[in-house]
Amino acid sequence: GQQLNQSPQSMFIQEGEDVSMNCTSSSIFNTWLWYKQDPGEGPVLLIALYKAGELTSNGRLTAQFGITRKDSFLNISASIPSDVGIYFCAGRGSQGNLIFGKGTKLSVKP
């Protein structure tokens, strides 16, 4: 079946640094979604991407839908302590269902 590879698995950064994470697949996806999950909570939608090449921002967050439709990246600029959490990418496959990456755990040192 369709699978997503999300990297890196975890990141430890200093407050103020920029962060970049990505998801890749051998399959084509029609939609890419990025979620953030705080410990013990449900994921919260950050950015949704619907067209190849689309670049969308939400505050300090920027995400892009790859031209090949097989990848997406998320950037966080000037990280702050509340950015801590697990970031998930999700791609919408040919069957319409969402396929989730395994997440990138972000830790921010003040």
Added chain:
Amino acid sequence: DGGITQSPKYLFRKEGQNVTLSCEQNLNHDAMYWYRQDPGQGLRLIYYSQIVNDFQKGDIAEGYSVSREKKESFPLTVTSAQKNPTAFYLCASSIAGVTDTQYFGPGTRLTVL
């Protein structure tokens, strides 16, 4: 104050018992979903329902059952047939079908002793 609620937040059960997890939404969404999350893993789809009185199996439906008698409610029963039931369970909903953006509830952590 619209949203998705899951209760309880934490649930403990003895092995061999069935347990039902609640999921309610007042967003007027047609579609609802149940996912399972294990440490270091992505979310895996258990069941989903696009309309009242209809639901489909996801990738890991074995050992689980659901019902959709009302638009607002989509309870999940973890049966004794589920071999590894201890996990974090997430409910989600979307406006219409599976192609719409999904919004998640706060989750229920089930521990089977």
